[in-house]
Amino acid sequence: MRIIAEHLGFGVSAICRALTKQCRHHPSEVGMKLRSEASGTEAETAQLAERLPCPMAPRPSRREALADPSRGWATPSRSAHPYTAAVSEAELAELVRLYWDGLWGQRRLELIDQLMAEPYTRHSAAGTRRMRRADLKGEFMQYWRVLYDAVTTVDDQVIAGDRVWTRATMRGVNLEAGGTANVVTWLIVHRVLDGRFVESWSATLPGIDWTSPTGGLSPGHAAWSGPSGGG
Numbered sequence: 001m002r003i004i005a006e007h008l009g010f011g012v013s014a015i016c017r018a019l020t021k022q023c024r025h026h027p028s029e030v031g032m033k034l035r036s037e038a039s040g041t042e043a044e045t046a047q048l049a050e051r052l053p054c055p056m057a058p059r060p061s062r063r064e065a066l067a068d069p070s071r072g073w074a075t076p077s078r079s080a081h082p083y084t085a086a087v088s089e090a091e092l093a094e095l096v097r098l099y100w101d102g103l104w105g106q107r108r109l110e111l112i113d114q115l116m117a118e119p120y121t122r123h124s125a126a127g128t129r130r131m132r133r134a135d136l137k138g139e140f141m142q143y144w145r146v147l148y149d150a151v152t153t154v155d156d157q158v159i160a161g162d163r164v165w166t167r168a169t170m171r172g173v174n175l176e177a178g179g180t181a182n183v184v185t186w187l188i189v190h191r192v193l194d195g196r197f198v199e200s201w202s203a204t205l206p207g208i209d210w211t212s213p214t215g216g217l218s219p220g221h222a223a224w225s226g227p228s229g230g231g
Contacts, residue, residue, distance in 0.1 A: 091195070093157070095196075099115055104170065105152065109140065109141070112136050113133060115197055117193065120136060122202070123201045124201075146174050147174070147182055148172050150171065151170070163192070164192065166189075169185055169186075170183070170185075183206075184205065185204070185208045186202065186203075186204055188202035188203070
């Protein structure tokens with residue numbers, strides 16, 4: 001004990017009182033805190049010892065800590081977890097509606113800045129790509145030539161956590177094929193973080209209309225030359 005006291009620059013009796021009163025297990029930790037805050041007198045050391053928590057003391061329960069925040073529990077930030085962005089199901093559904101109606105139907109290019117994260121990860125039949133918004137804008141301008149004035153019907157939609165699962169039927173005009181009708185069935189999952197799409201898994205079925213009585217190939221459809229599982 002004397003060696004510890006001499007090393008830390010405090011009186012032996014003060015160190016003993018601090019350790020006895022606060023914690024027998026970590027004299028070096030108690031001493032270092034005292035040394036950093038006190039001038040070294042025994043009176044000051046004793047006063048500081050009153051304020052030192054014991055490192056080995058039992059941790060308060062969460063209920064006790066919520067009643068008294070000074071007891072040591074820190075409330076975690078919701079934004080620290082990727083799935084805890086405070087976005088309601090209604091807000092998620094609205095994001096998806098803007099994607100189909102605003103971006104595809106009304107060709108509002110500025111919505112890419114509002115809806116898509118930077119970068120945006122797309123998984124499709126073409127593989128996995130990490131895309132910047134500028135790349136997405138260029139691709140959508142090409143897609144609109146193949147599905148011009150697209151009208152999308154959401155046939156099924158499920159929201160689970162930060163993901164929106166959608167089965168949709170899109171109908172439009174293929175300007176590249178002389179204005180013939182085009183139909184595409186979509187199976188797509190969007191993942192949302194901080195109010196934007198950050199990732200998607202998609203498959204497109206060109207010329208397939210599951211909402212038709214035959215449930216298969218749409219008569220008179222044009223060849224699909226748009227996004228290979230884009231979105």
